[in-house]
Amino acid sequence: MIRFENVGLRYHGGPEVLTDITFTLDQGSYHFLHGPSGSGKTSLMKLLYLSHLPTRGLVGMFGHDVSAVERGQRMLMRQRIGVVFQDFRLLPHLSAFDNVALPLRIAGRKPGEVRNAVREILEWVGLADHMKSSPTFLSGGQQQRVAIARAVIGKPKLLLADEPTGNLDDTIGYRIMSLFEQLNKMGTTIVIATHNQQMMDHFNHPRLSLDKGHLQVLPPTSKAQLMAAR
Amino acid sequence: MLDTMKRKQRLQDLPFGKEDVGTRFVTLVIVMMTALATLALGGAEVIISMRSNWVDAIRGQVTIEIPATDQNGNIRNPETLDALAHDMEAGLKANAADLKAFQRLSREQVHDLIAPWLGQDMAQDDLPLPVLIGLSFEDTPMPARIGQITAQIHKTDPAASVETHQSWLDDLRRFSGVLLMASAFMAFAVVACCILCVSGAVNAQLASHQADIDLLHLMGATDDYIGSQFVRVVAIDVGRAALIGTLTGVIFLKAGGMIAGGLQAATIPAFSWNPGTWLSFAAIPAVVTCLCFVAARATVLRSLEKMP
Secondary structure, eight states: OEEEEEEEEESTTOOEEEEEEEEEEOTTOEEEEEOOTTSSHHHHHHHHTTSSOOSEEEEEETTEETTTSOHHHHHHHHTTEEEEOTTOOOOTTSOHHHHHHHHHHHTTOOHHHHHHHHHHHHHHTTOGGGTTOOGGGSOHHHHHHHHHHHHHTTOOSEEEEESTTTTSOHHHHHHHHHHHHHHHHTTOEEEEEOOOHHHHHHSOOOEEEEETTEEEEEOOOHHHHHHHHO | OHHHHHHHHHOOSSOOOTTOHHHHHHHHHHHHHHHHHHHHHHHHHHHHHHHHHHHHHHTTEEEEEEOSBOTTSOBOOHHHHHHHHHHHHHHHHHHOTTEEEEEEOOHHHHHHHHHHHHOTTSOTTTSOOOEEEEEEESSOOOHHHHHHHHHHHHHHOTTOEEEOOHHHHHHHHHHHHHHHHHHHHHHHHHHHHHHHHHHHHHHHHHHHTHHHHHHHHHTTOOHHHHHHHHHHHHHHHHHHHHHHHHHHHHHHHHHHHHHHHHHTOTTSOOOOOOHHHHHHHHHHHHHHHHHHHHHHHHHHHHHHHTOO
16 A cells, blocks of 8 residues: 655755665554654655655555655545644644544535544543643643544544654553554554554554664564564 | 534634734725725716716807907907807808707806906906807717808808817816826726735735644645635635725715815716716725635635645
């Protein structure tokens, strides 16, 4: 479903921040993306959520070369991608309900359908009592749950999450990870950027390891494999 | 429930603040510009009405002057002038079927005409006054017909002159045409100013909401989706401002009309508030809003297209 071939990325003619990235993500796969700060995780995520186009190489997504498709079609491709940003990027003038409803409204869903879907997902992430609250009045963890609800409400084909459990306590964190597992079982391809070694040890998924702009595809951590074997 | 649904449909994803300084500035500019456009349109209406009044007043009118002196410069006595006028009337009535009226001004009326220059105290019997005759025709005679009338008059008195007021009318037409062009230019400048202001404001809004727009793009919002939100806000704000501006202009015109009415000046026509006038005033906010709508849409789509 996603294919990177010798992909390079540089900003404004500067040095390459990603060099010769090559990997394939099959539909329904689940990967962790990790690496030290400055390794290029955010840049790789930007390529994955089509915010940037590669400077060189090929990025294939949903059967299309993203550099070759028209801008309008790229917008429609983005509707099939859910993103949880590290800084949440919620719109402060909208309520939690309306923030979560955005992807469905953009996709042109009917108001009744939007209302039911948003209520359901917000109840699921434990924010039923905060539907009308502005994100400004929500805690970091609550904002993160709103961001996650917004990313998954459209049942995306590809879910990208940047440190999605960073601000959550363990209970909610694992609940969110379980949601991602469920989505993955339903066929959603998932890439989670994380520094959380415990999480990578707990869930048995392969890793995309970045270092200084170079990528290696690694198997799940040995602990995760061990836990899975049990 | 219906209310909730309507509220949802009207919901703006982007925070267009009413308190935004740029928005307030644009609103104020559009109020002033549309008020000016209304005044320009009112001025044009007055010019057209004035020109129409003057043209109507001299339509079909020809003035004959039998000079007080003959071709040799000898002063004619009143009896001679009376006889010439009488012969002229007889000749014209016999030969000009389209002549509606032959009206000779009395010596008192001619005296009144020149009194502003010579003073009321002049003794009219001492002055050699010309004879002035007003001819009324069905319509303003064409040059060929004027030639025939002149020839007929010259049979009676070769020194008599015929004035059709055409050159004065041509000057008036040229002058009013210049004024109308000035009004049209003013209306054009006003509309151009509104469009430039709206385009500038849209660009400023795009810059200030760049992060939010990027987010909507990342969620797959098309340029049309984002653009329609801008354009809807612009249309509402501009429409409201243009309406206020037009009303302000109309109030000014009403007040001006009342003052001009009080002047009782025959040359100043009364401003006519007919349905056509109201319709043209009503068109101002509609036209301004439509043009600003189109300008805002073009600006926002052009800018959004440049985004990744």
